[in-house]
Amino acid sequence: MDSDCPEEIPYDGIDQDCDGSDLTDVDGDGFDAVEVGGDDCRDGNPAIHPDAQESCATGADEDCDAVVDEGCEIIDPADPGGWSWSCSTGPVSGGLWLALGVLWLATRARA
Ligand SMILES: [Ca+2]
Ligand SMILES: [Ca+2]
Ligand SMILES: [Ca+2]
Ligand SMILES: [Ca+2]
Numbered sequence: 352m353d354s355d356c357p358e359e360i361p362y363d364g365i366d367q368d369c370d371g372s373d374l375t376d377v378d379g380d381g382f383d384a385v386e387v388g389g390d391d392c393r394d395g396n397p398a399i400h401p402d403a404q405e406s407c408a409t410g411a412d413e414d415c416d417a418v419v420d421e422g423c424e425i426i427d428p429a430d431p432g433g434w435s436w437s438c439s440t441g442p443v444s445g446g447l448w449l450a451l452g453v454l455w456l457a458t459r460a461r462a
Pocket of ligand 4: 405411412413414415416417418419420421
């Protein structure tokens, strides 16, 4: 019997593996591939389908609306907090306080 049912070939409209239907949802996320008229723009990645949340800075169109990383702020991966963070509470002011402390100690040592 098994020899009559070889491995399923997706999207060809033929039920090769005898499970009753052609395979139209390869990644199993519940959305048929666009190849067969479905909405899954990348049927091979279960994280990508029309109901998925767009994920920023991935360079991928997770929600299949044909726009990549829409609604995302441009975030520099080398400086995730941005300039405002590093200016107010970051290493700049920290280094300034450290320098003041060293200066104070040096002044005390000399007195
Ligand atoms: Ca098939
Ligand atoms: Ca099948
Ligand atoms: Ca799918
Ligand atoms: Ca998108």
